[in-house]
């Protein structure tokens with residue numbers, strides 16, 4: 001008993017000592033807060049000049065409180081600055097997953113990064129950038145951490161630059177963009193995505209357990225084919241649409257990426273994300289500056305819907321090319337003709353574009369190659385000369401026909417690729433990514449060009465530039481990318497093969513940058529045989545992306561629902577095709593949830609189908625601004641429900657549209673209860689009217705006026721059933 005009381009007294013004394021020594025050191029510590037409208041990321045420099053993350057969460061009312069945040073002690077050891085390092089170096093005292101690992105010019109592998117200075121600048125209204133300089137006290141290696149905060153949208157981007165002044169090159173074995181630290185939550189729930197061709201964006205949610213969970217890709221190009229870099233982390237419990245704390249994040253990089261999620265021994269989550277270092281230890285020359293891609297994230301305390309609306313605003317305002325602009329509705333010939341077309345056939349399709357009422361005709365694959373005509377997917381990539389047999393009068397005559405029909409003209413290319421059956425392959429075998437002395441492996445019968453080589457960059461740029469020079473009225477490019485990189489080897493990089501995956505993507509970005517200097521606004525679709533490539537690094541150059549070759553509208557309800565968490569509707573190309581068994585109405589209603597297009601044989605539509613489609617395009621033109629620029633609300637999830645429901649409301653709250661789709665054809669499946677709308681003004685009255693009603697059919701929802709309050713508290717039943725499988729409601733301020 002006596003012994004116990006002494007121990008208790010001793011414990012108090014120790015606790016008092018820790019507390020007082022901690023408090024006295026508060027003043028000696030530098031606090032670096034980065035704030036957005038709702039959140040704060042707070043870093044602290046301790047007496048030993050170590051920089052750590054002490055807070056990432058909802059903003060506190062008093063800034064002075066951040067200095068009071070305690071370190072984390074375990075068995076008397078203060079782990080601050082080790083587990084929660086703001087950018088974890090390896091080879092010194094950190095033994096957890098590092099953000100950076102180097103081999104110095106002399107072969108030594110240790111690194112320590114200590115705080116030197118920081119500054120915060122305003123980049124533009126509402127955008128601030130904090131730059132923190134860290135240096136190794138022993139080796140001349142310097143790392144700058146950049147933290148860019150977009151105040152209104154609660155989005156933060158982080159990246160780093162790395163440089164050195166050693167006698168020779170150093171090797172970056174790992175070089176993450178960011179190293180987050182989430183502390184003080186009971187559990188973390190990862191919502192990640194996986195997929196394959198025609199099966200993109202399949203969500204999976206799991207509780208994160210101790211150790212490391214890695215999300216990565218090593219495909220080189222078309223890198224998201226099996227797994228995109230975007231993910232969500234719910235804090236404490238799985239977040240819902242409107243409740244819970246959740247972090248959305250992704251890497252702005254169109255190449256191999258790696259995200260490590262490490263639940264540390266103190267039950268805190270470390271998130272380390274960047275370029276995948278697999279087979280990519282980067283040789284960095286003296287004074288060369290290596291810039292990592294940006295890692296974006298947004299934290300919401302009001303569920304996933306709020307996170308996604310913030311992200312949409314951020315992406316439209318700051319990221320996507322022409323994010324605030326309009327998009328073109330179109331008719332694509334891919335599924336109507338595949339490779340089998342000629343000038344006459346295309347001229348009919350161009351006239352059909354006008355008949356349908358879309359803005360543009362898009363000529364897909366198959367228009368090029370003469371020595372090796374592109375009549376199949378096994379030839380001609382690289383030979384971007386017009387196929388004389390199919391198109392004896394060139395592209396120009398098609399552009400003119402389009403103009404005569406008052407529609408625009410767009411064209412498909414896949415300029416990073418080469419077919420072994422091509423003149424280019426014969427002329428420049430040294431431009432092709434392949435291992436000398438090993439047999440070639442093909443993905444869709446093709447190989448990838450070495451974009452690390454500046455001459456290849458010139459060639460790829462030239463493909464686009466020549467098309468525009470020859471056809472100045474060309475209005476749109478669909479940029480495809482159908483192969484992964486096998487047998488990675490760059491003839492150009494010689495003994496720096498490990499730089500290949502990184503230099504390939506930077507080479508691609510250089511080409512896109514040049515294109516955008518000369519053609520700043522021309523719309524371009526980022527396609528990769530589906531969603532193999534979308535990310536915010538690429539969307540800086542592209543106006544939209546192709547989510548999947550799978551255009552079965554039922555599948556698209558799910559896929560577009562998931563994509564929509566991360567990308568706004570104006571970027572999500574959605575085409576009506578003949579995939580699936582659904583009616584033209586269902587197919588069109590689903591495609592209207594994104595950037596609407598068609599890939600059908602118009603002359604095969606019966607009279608009513610045609611009339612329906614023409615009217616739906618007119619309706620879309622009225623509502624497109626609300627869909628593209630408005631706030632998106634997910635009213636009902638397709639997973640586990642009979643129907644999915646998605647709503648868009650324009651920014652001033654006076655127009656909205658609700659799309660509801662049946663996803664279950666079982667007996668009596670449907671919307672039996674009202675669905676509560678969101679984002680309206682409670683005190684306003686709204687007219688609710690059904691649009692996209694099939695000719696001769698009666699609306700299933702009667703036109704009526706309701707208060708916003710009623711629509712949001714009580715809701716309205718869109719009456720979706722197996723026979724009324726989709727219903728579109730237009731909401732207008734009465």
Ligand code: DGJ
Pocket residue numbers: 334364365377412480482527528529530546548549
């Ligand atoms: C894959 C794309 O996803 C399709 O839309 C089409 O453009 C084909 N490539 C053409 O080869």
